[in-house]
Amino acid sequence: MISADCHAGADLLDYRPYLAKEHHDEFDAWAATYVNPYQDLLADTADRNWNSERRLAELERDGIVAEVVFPNTIPPFFPSASLTAPAPTAREFAQRWAGLRAHNRWLADFCAAAPGRRAGVFQILLNDVDEAVREIHRAVGAGLGGGLLLPGTPPGSGLPELYSTAYDPIWAACAELGVPVNHHAGSASPPLGDEPAARAVFMVETTWFSHRALWHLVFGGAFRRHPGLRLVLTEQGSGWIPGVLDMLDYYHGRLVAAGTKASTAEAKFGAGLGASMGKRPSQVWHENCWVGASFMRPHEVPLRDRIGIDKIMWGSDYPHDEGTHPYSREGLRIAYAGLPREEVAAMVGGNAARVYGFDLERLAPLAAKVGPTVAELAEPLGEPPADATSPAFAKGGSVRVW
Template identity: 30%
Template sequence: MPLQPWMKLISVDDHLIEHPMVWQDRLSARHRERAPRIVETPRDGLPAVQSWLYEDRPYPYIGLNAVAGKKPEEYGIDPVRYDEMIPGCYDPKARVADMDIDGVEAMMCFPSFPGFCGTVFMKGDDKELSLQCVQAYNDFVLDEWSAAAPGRLIPVVILPLWDAQLSVREIHRTAAKGAKAISFPDLPHALGLPSMHTDYWDPVLSAAEETGLPLCQHFGSGGATSVPQVASDAPFAVMINLMGANSMHATADWLFSPALHKHPKLKIGLSEGGIGWIPYIVQRADYVWRKHRSYQNINQDVKPSELFQKHFHGCFIEDDFGVDNRHAIGVDRITWECDYPHSDSFWPASRKRAAEAFANVPDDEVHKMVELNARRFYNLPDAAPAPRAATVS
């Protein structure tokens, strides 16, 4: 069956490129000189390279993988100037226009310069400045980016991960302003933070429960040490192919931690992790639990598969195997993503590719995966009811 015209595509994983004044416009005067700002480096015979400077440390990529509008044959060179990107990367009104071209109703955008969950600021030397940078980013997302198109650009916020109590306050502050999700590291221990097997995160998880904000764990958000380890001489394609393994690792971590048992209302999104692997890793977790739980300090009563069905959802860009095996995953656990402006995106043909992916799927299941599940997970307003089929008298 085709993707029906009345179905609204909601993407739960996309990215924004921060414009040059995000922090300069929002930070106090005494912090601006060390706050993130754009600097230009001359090149012989070419326009200057633009890059971020934060606390005297250079960050060379202003638009990591911001290649929307290019052909696959042109991938591989990231933009070094804003005028090398299409405006939809950094301008919210242009983004909405690009969404209209693509047939996408709404999208959730993760940060670029700060890292997918704000880890750049966690590594800052001046933690007062770091906190201001986190808050400035969130205010930008809430007051400028998402405010440009309410209901269409869904606000995802970041946390001061180095301090659990500050994170709790930021969750409540941003939830009151309309935040819909929290970007959270997929493997905190890989960043030198406490793992999910400790009680460090309990106040943060409780705050997420209280506000109803899901934790979005974008694959690779745990930092460079969390990505799959590949041979030094392997092509980058090997790492790209294995990135979903981060989401598998994160899922196993959660399923055998005490966190989900202490926080029964917690919602976790496995952002950009794919879905085809889910039946295996969940089945494997149940097997390990049955065979090995008696001698380990893990929950003895609840199967990991029950936890997965209660707390998690996955998403996909292209995962035909996952769609074919959707009932083993749970149709209610699957969402769709566009990944604009990254190289995995099909923009400006996302709706066309989604129609191909769902060609043999019943309408009611398609509607859940492209729209209704996202509305439920992220507490988004209901859309107008779908039209009823005409009856013949």
């Protein structure tokens, strides 16, 4: 089992040694007054984010031998976790760049503490493309093989949209270095305010805002110009993919056809898009894209052939409360029991090993000790664990929608 969606980060003050010295005084002043907004980062379990030995032990008890590591804790100079932090002002950019570089340096050391078992996802900002490219090369050179965490460009951010050719140097660098571009749920939503309803609206809209990266890069022609580019959409569900690909294929075909027609309104609308977009979106998906399907739900499983069995990477979302830990085996049983062994093996580890460069032969001895057996995962789950907190075990979660 390889989790394609885990999270980690340093304790706040532990980022200081990873900051350039010129930022130490301003970091001390910032940290002295900073109030962490997240209860889980103040609890006794917060050290799961940075305590390497505890983390390895808990993941092994859960059957997991390797992980893709997204950020979780607060980097220096950020008001909240970097995945959900609002777009910075011009004044804040320099400080936040310093904070993300500190996180990337810390993450390289954290991954090195468990050789072959962690693929660290490094962070950039999009406001300075040249600086982003330099950080990509530096992070990969430091051993971070998890690839780039792509920030969102939510409405009001002031940044070019993701379809812009302004980001071509970023796509080119990732394709050249052989690391994926990851887009995680929660990283592209606009600020919604503090009213209670905002939380409900965020839950409804956040995955949609994250899905947008797919059609932005497809229609923007990023994969045509950079055929080696790989995109991973993580913790966004997977059941939406077949329908969205059908929709994107429809618009792609309509725009291509419009370009060959007479001077009509639609022909003008589609002018030049046929050649610039490249292949059909569904073809791009099957050649260049994957989904980090954190605790895939049973109703999504019948769609696996349409999504692509070789495109699905399971994740536990450790150490989040909504993750499947410590019941990842049970989470897999509720979704995957009864499926062919080779399909389960691909979705729970083989695909992630291929995308993120894990060595399955190196991991095999540990998997033989701590991983679930084929027979165990083939056994349907009856009642879910009473104290499970993951939506994977929500009432009705075992109902299959065909």
